[in-house]
Amino acid sequence: MNIDAVVDFNHWRDQARLLLQQGIHPTAVNWSGQQQTQLAFDSPPATAESSRAYAAGQVPKNFIKLARAAACYRDESRWALLYSLLWRLTHGESHLLHLVTDPEVKRLRHMAQAVRRDAHKMHAFVRFKKQQINDREWYVSWFEPSHLIVPDTADFFVKRFNTMNWSILTPDACAHWDQNRLQITPGVDQPNALIQGQMSDDMDKYWLQYYRHIFNPARLKTQAMQSEMPKKYWDNLPEAALINDLANGSGQRTQTMLDQAPNDPDRLRLKSKKLRQQQDAIRSKQYPSNSAPDQWMN
Amino acid sequence: MQLMDKLAVLADAAKYDASCASSGTTRRDSAGGQGIGSAGGTGICHSYTPDGRCVSLLKVLFTNFCIYECSYCVNRASSQVRKARFSVAEVVKLTLDFYRRNYIEGLFLSSGIIQDEDHTMEQLTLVAKELRLKHGFKGYIHLKTIPDASPELLKEAGRYADRLSINIELPTQQSLKMLAPEKSIQGITTTMSRLQAGIDEAKSQRKNRQTISNRRSQATFNFAPAGQSSQMIIGADDSTDGTILQTSDRLYSQYRMRRVYYSAFSPIPDASSALPIQAPPLVREHRLYQADWLLRFYGFSTQEIVPTVGPEAGMLDLHIDPKLAWAIRHRDWFPINVNRAPLELLLRIPGIGARTAHKITRVRRHRRLRLADLQAMRVPLPKCRPFIETLDHTPAASLLEQDNLRRHFIPPVQQELDLFQAPPTPLVTAP
Structure with missing residues (x-):
């Protein structure tokens, strides 16, 4: 049995429901949809115990959640895996998802996890550039997700940036919001204007300034940075261009701080009567004795 | 001064505050x-x-102008770093402009203390108020509260902020007196109690509203729905890890802190001579965070986490994590059978995190676990093997009885280094 290219979770679910109703075993289904349908619905090999209807109640809620996420995983084998798991869940292994060491369950969880992480990183790493398009302010972003997550993540951006016009362009799909309607359109190549840096935004330089100065050169930990912000994302993060210089210069900057002679803490107190009075007033402040529990005072 | 320069100065001034949480607030x-x-x-x-x-x-x-003289702080009164001051409008604009480009989740605004406490607190609150009321900002706002700010101002701040915090700074009153003479435990804990009272009141109002009526009413009392947090500087005074963790424990139990952050004092520009020259190893901060987790999520008490006797009394082992160190000191608890032990015991096994422990309880309902199953759950076997029993594994009794079990877990390179570099005295860990 061949199933034509499945496009998304809902599409898969409809197909899977039909197959399950007919009792078609997972090994008899070809989900790749490559060879056109010579065998389609031509004498389906029904199993001995025949079909059980797949009602929502029969499948654990958690499976739907995991499957919905795994459906965005960039790997054509996902549809066959999902059907195989659905089959097992409805054929005597209803506790299947608890067997975290089962190879198929592990694969499902791995896929769902990867997709969630990718969506999380998309929420984090999309960078909008403010443009004037047809006299309207429009925020534009180019992003390259690892998985097929644009339609599912668009909702996050709609809720957050509801009162802005924006477009997120990716190679797989694009999401557009005009404060009224969300549109998902086919993927595009990276616009030349973005590659060549013509599409600029004045705030980028403030952001870079902030990034430069919130960094503490005395605690260099590039490994920790990279495990959370892998290099594959750097191309589309304006601040990533600063990383090498900041990291390379950190040793020198720390040494300069260490070489600087320390300061006398009373230096200013001795010079400024006003400061001395202000500080002394605060230092002599009395608090009711019951304001801090005793054990604090040791 | 240009906004671009102010941003540089006032970000430089803020980087020593470790908190960056933006979770746990009301959904909107x-x-x-x-x-x-x-x-x-x-x-x-x-x-x-x-x-x-x-x-x-x-x-x-x-602003990083400040009349306080806290030795560990880059912004203390005597510091000669560049000083600057934002206007309310500038912070509001930067926050919104950054937010619209998806650079940030929101704002964490703190301040040096200018004029007096209430004046400073007023300015911070004004920023939050403008963001919320004038611009309908739904992002996250964390305001640092100023010690001794008036209760009225705290209440106002809590209305607009998701989180309020006040740093304990140092674990004891003595250390504060020495290194932060304008601060005191009483002043800080007074504010913490006020914050807690506000947070509790808002919470109980939310609850009552739900029980009285199912209809959502708009007029609700909001107060820092993401709770309060605090921070301690590590290595600026000679407090032991035990003292630090006891202080954290009190902060968690008495003021129900969401988080206590640890910030290992690191070299700063224009340092004070009242500070130790040697910064503590960053790994100490890391061990304290691990210990903090044991305290909150693993059912450990501070007395268990930090050794109370012996040459290393009061300090965490820098070479191995605190749970492993505890296990080595308490070998009579082991081996623990992963197929039979209750969750509280699973949580005591080195290398097994809270999530994995829960996973184990789910899987073993359906089948007995072998080492390969743990491996499939990504448990680091070399670390936990001496301490566990599975269907196919019982640790060699001799291993648990070995005198130098600790050595077993330290990479050889580090052991070699130990021979040549004696760590600073209070940190001696080798048996």
Whole structure:
């Protein structure tokens, strides 16, 4: 049995429901949809115990959640895996998802996890550039997700940036919001204007300034940075261009701080009567004795 | 001074505050065309700097002018670093402009203390108020409260902020007196109690409203729904890890802190001579965070986590994690059978995290576990093997009885280094 290219979770679910109703075993289904349908619905090999209807109640809620996420995983084998798991869940292994060491369950969880992480990183790493398009302010972003997550993540951006016009362009799909309607359109190549840096935004330089100065050169930990912000994302993060210089210069900057002679803490107190009075007033402040529990005072 | 320069100065001034959380607040968004932003899901880290820290919020000081003389602080009165001061409008604009480009989750605003406490607190609150009321900002706002700010101002701040915090700074009154003479435990804990009272009141009002009526009423009392947090500087005074953790324990139990942050004192520009020259190893901060987790999520007490006797009394082992160190000191608890032991015991096994422990309890309902199953759950076997029993594994009794079990877990390179570099005296860990 061949199933034509499945496009998304809902599409898969409809197909899977039909197959399950007919009792078609997972090994008899070809989900790749490559060879056109010579065998389609031509004498389906029904199993001995025949079909059980797949009602929502029969499948654990958690499976739907995991499957919905795994459906965005960039790997054509996902549809066959999902059907195989659905089959097992409805054929005597209803506790299947608890067997975290089962190879198929592990694969499902791995896929769902990867997709969630990718969506999380998309929420984090999309960078909008403010443009004037047809006299309207429009925020534009180019992003390259690892998985097929644009339609599912668009909702996050709609809720957050509801009162802005924006477009997120990716190679797989694009999401557009005009404060009224969300549109998902086919993927595009990276616009030349973005590659060549013509599409600029004045705030980028403030952001870079902030990034430069919130960094503490005395605690260099590039490994920790990279495990959370892998290099594959750097191309589309304006601040990533600063990383090498900041990291390379950190040793020198720390040494300069260490070489600087320390300061006398009373230096200013001795010079400024006003400061001395202000500080002394605060230092002599009395608090009711019951304001801090005793054990604090040791 | 140009905004660009102010941003540099006031970000430089803010970077020593470790907090960056943006999670755990009320769920809200701007769907329906009201204002801008959303919050209430898991926190989002929008970038990472090469120090491994995340950038989640625009973290700046309102001003780094300060009349306090806290020795560990880059902004103390006597410091000669450049000083600057934002206007309320400038912080509001930067926050919104950064937010619209998806650089940040919101704002973390702190300040040096100018004029008096109430004046400083007023300025911070004004920023939050403008963001919320004038711009309908739904993103995350964390305000640092100023010690001794009036209760009325705290109440106002709590109305607009998701989180309020006040740093304990140092674990004892003595250390504060020595290194932060304008601060005191009483002043700080007084504010913490006020914050807690506000947070509790708002919480109980929310609860009551739900029980009285199912209809959602708009007029609700809001007060820092993401709770309060605090921070301790590590290595500026000679407090032991035991003292530090006891202080954290009190902060968690008495003021129900969401988090206590540990910030290992690191070299700063224009340091004070009242500070030790030697910065503590960063790994000490890391061990304290691990210990903090044991305290909150693993059912350990401070007395268990930090050795109370012996040459290393009061200090965490820098070479191995605190749970492993505890296990080595308490071998009579082991081996623990992963197929039979209750959850509380699973949580005591080195190398097994809280999530994995829960996973084990789920899987073993359906089948007995072998080492390969643990491996499939990504448990680091070399670490936990001496301490566990599975269907196919019982640890060699001799291993648990070995005198130098600890050596077993330290990479050879580190052991070699130990021979040549004696760690600073209070940190001696080798048996």
